[in-house]
Amino acid sequence: MLTWLPTLRVGLFILCAVPAGLLIERLLTGGLGANPVEALLHGTGSWGLRLLLVTLAITPLRHLTGANWLVRLRRQVGLWAFAYASAHFSIFIVFEHRAVLSSIVEDIIDRPYILIGTSAFLLLLPLAITSTKGWIRRLGRRWQQLHWLIYPAAVLGVLHFFMLIRANRWTEPLIYAAILALLLGFRALRRWRVV
Amino acid sequence: MLIKKRRPSDVLPSEITPESIYRDRRRFLKTSALAAAGTILAPDFVTAKPMEALESLDGLADSAFSTDETLTGYEEITTYNNFYEFGTGKEDPSSLAPKRLEHRPWTITISGEADNTGEFEIDDFLSGLTLEERIYRLRCVEAWSMVIPWAGVSLASVIKRAAPTSKAKYVRFDTLYDPQVMPAQAARGFSFLASIDWPYREGLRMDEAVHPLSFLATGLYGKEMPSQNGAPIRLVVPWKYGFKSIKSIVRIHFQETQPETTWAQLAPSEYGFYANVNPEVNHPRWSQAEERRIGELFKRDTLMFNGYADEVAPLYAGMDLRAQY
Numbered sequence: 001m002l003t004w005l006p007t008l009r010v011g012l013f014i015l016c017a018v019p020a021g022l023l024i025e026r027l028l029t030g031g032l033g034a035n036p037v038e039a040l041l042h043g044t045g046s047w048g049l050r051l052l053l054v055t056l057a058i059t060p061l062r063h064l065t066g067a068n069w070l071v072r073l074r075r076q077v078g079l080w081a082f083a084y085a086s087a088h089f090s091i092f093i094v095f096e097h098r099a100v101l102s103s104i105v106e107d108i109i110d111r112p113y114i115l116i117g118t119s120a121f122l123l124l125l126p127l128a129i130t131s132t133k134g135w136i137r138r139l140g141r142r143w144q145q146l147h148w149l150i151y152p153a154a155v156l157g158v159l160h161f162f163m164l165i166r167a168n169r170w171t172e173p174l175i176y177a178a179i180l181a182l183l184l185g186f187r188a189l190r191r192w193r194v195v
Numbered sequence: 196m197l198i199k200k201r202r203p204s205d206v207l208p209s210e211i212t213p214e215s216i217y218r219d220r221r222r223f224l225k226t227s228a229l230a231a232a233g234t235i236l237a238p239d240f241v242t243a244k245p246m247e248a249l250e251s252l253d254g255l256a257d258s259a260f261s262t263d264e265t266l267t268g269y270e271e272i273t274t275y276n277n278f279y280e281f282g283t284g285k286e287d288p289s290s291l292a293p294k295r296l297e298h299r300p301w302t303i304t305i306s307g308e309a310d311n312t313g314e315f316e317i318d319d320f321l322s323g324l325t326l327e328e329r330i331y332r333l334r335c336v337e338a339w340s341m342v343i344p345w346a347g348v349s350l351a352s353v354i355k356r357a358a359p360t361s362k363a364k365y366v367r368f369d370t371l372y373d374p375q376v377m378p379a380q381a382a383r384g385f386s387f388l389a390s391i392d393w394p395y396r397e398g399l400r401m402d403e404a405v406h407p408l409s410f411l412a413t414g415l416y417g418k419e420m421p422s423q424n425g426a427p428i429r430l431v432v433p434w435k436y437g438f439k440s441i442k443s444i445v446r447i448h449f450q451e452t453q454p455e456t457t458w459a460q461l462a463p464s465e466y467g468f469y470a471n472v473n474p475e476v477n478h479p480r481w482s483q484a485e486e487r488r489i490g491e492l493f494k495r496d497t498l499m500f501n502g503y504a505d506e507v508a509p510l511y512a513g514m515d516l517r518a519q520y
Contacts, residue, residue: 033274033275033285033286034270034271034274034275034285034489034490035275035285035339035487035489037487037492038339038487095492095493095494096494097494098493098494107482110477110482111480111481111482113480163480164480166337169283169387
C-alpha cells in the first residue's frame with residue numbers, strides 16, 4: 001500500500017496550481033505589465049504546453065526507474081495541462097475576439113497558427129472528458145486508443161508555439177520541441193525493443 | 196597682553212576634519228572604490244539619465260491635431276516599449292536605456308540633397324522652433340495602441356530649415372549606432388539581433404515628411420523624452436505603424452531614391468515601406484482589423500490611417516494600398 005500517495009497528490013495539486021496563483025497575484029497587483037491580457041494569454045499557453053510535456057514524461061520515467069506509482073499521478077497532471085489550455089483558449093475567445101463567433105471562425109481560417117492551436121485544444125477535449133473512472137471502464141481497450149490523441153495534440157501545440165514566434169525568439173519553442181522529440185523517440189525505441 | 200602668534204605648524208580650525216566625515220572615511224573609500232570598479236568593469240554602474248532626472252518642458256503650445264481620447268498612463272508608455280537596440284523584450288528598453296543612453300551632447304547630421312547640410316548640436320538644431328504638445332494615437336504593427344501626449348516640433352519646420360533641393364524626393368532617418376550604449380548592436384552569431392543591419396533606418400516620402408501631422412518629439416507627458424521612448428529626439432508619424440517612428444535620431448538624409456528601411460529589409464513580405472495603418476490589409480500572420488488599446492481589456496476596431504484619414508488619405512490617392520503596404 002502506498003500510504004503516502006494521497007499526500008503526494010495533494011502536493012502535486014498545489015505545485016500545479018502555483019503558476020495559476022502567481023498569474024492571478026500579478027494580475028491583481030499590476031505585475032503583468034502594460035498588456036495583462038497578452039501576458040495571461042502567453043502565461044497560460046506556456047504552462048499548458050509544459051504540463052502536457054510533463055504528462056508525456058511520466059511513462060518513460062516509470063519505465064526507466066521502475067516507479068510504477070508514477071502513473072497514478074498522470075491523470076492529475078494531464079487535467080492541469082487541460083485546465084491551462086482551457087484558460088488560454090477562453091482568453092483567446094473572450095478577449096481577442098469579444099466571443100464573436102464569426103470573428104473567431106475568420107481568424108481560424110485566415111491564420112494557420114490559430115487553426116493549429118485550436119486543433120490541439122480540440123484534441124485534448126475528449127481526453128479530459130473521458131478521464132473519469134467510469135469512462136475508463138466503459139471504453140475498455142478503446143480508451144487507450146482514444147488517449148493516443150495526446151501525441152498529435154502535443155505536436156500541434158509545439159508547432160503552434162513555433163508559428164507565432166516573432167523576432168526569432170526560438171529558444172523556448174526549440175527546448176519544447178527537443179523534449180517532445182526525446183519523449184516520442186523513447187516510445188518508438190521501446191516499441192522496436194531497443195530500450 | 197598675550198598675543199598668540201601662529202606658528203606655521205599650527206592647525207587652523209578650518210583645517211580640522213569634522214568628526215562625522217572622519218568617521219565616514221570607510222564608506223567614502225568603499226564607494227569610491229566601487230565607483231572606480233564600476234566605471235572599468237560595468238558601464239551600467241553609471242546611470243546616464245535616470246527617469247527622475249527628466250526635466251519639465253514649460254510653455255508647450257497646444258495643437259489642433261490633438262485627440263481628446265483618454266491618455267495611456269505614463270507608467271505604461273514608459274515600460275512597454277519596442278526598442279530592439281536594447282533587446283526584444285517589452286521591458287528591456289526601460290530597464291537598460293535610462294542607465295546607458297546619454298542625452299547630451301547629441302549631434303544631428305543633416306546630409307544629402309539639401310542646402311543647409313552639416314552637423315548640429317541638438318539644442319542649436321531645435322532653437323527658434325515652436326515646442327508644441329501633440330496628443331496622438333500610436334498604433335503598433337503588433338496590434339496594440341496607446342494615446343500619447345508628445346512634446347516636440349513639426350518635422351516640416353526642421354525640413355524647411357534644411358532647405359532640401361529639388362532632387363530630394365525622400366528623407367531617411369538613422370538611429371544612433373553605438374554598441375557600447377545599445378547592447379543589441381553588438382550581438383553576434385546566429386541571433387535575430389545580429390541579423391539586423393544596424394543602425395536602424397526609416398524613411399518617408401517628401402510629401403509625407405512635410406505633412407503637418409509629421410512630428411519630431413523631444414518629450415512626453417510635459418517632460419523630457421525618457422531614454423526608452425527614443426531620447427533625445429524621435430520621429431512620430433501617427434498614421435503609420437509605430438516602427439516607422441524611429442527613435443534616437445542622429446541623421447536626417449535627403450535623397451532621390453526610396454531609402455532601404457530596416458523592417459522592410461528584414462521581412463519584406465511582412466513590413467512595407469509605407470506601413471500605413473490599414474485595417475483591411477492584414478499582416479501575413481495576424482489581423483490588423485482590431486487592436487488592443489493598452490489599459491483596455493477588449494479589442495477595438497482599428498481605423499483607416501489610424502483615424503487620420505481626413506488629413507492623410509489624399510497623399511495616397513490612386514495608389515493600391517494592398518500592393519504598397
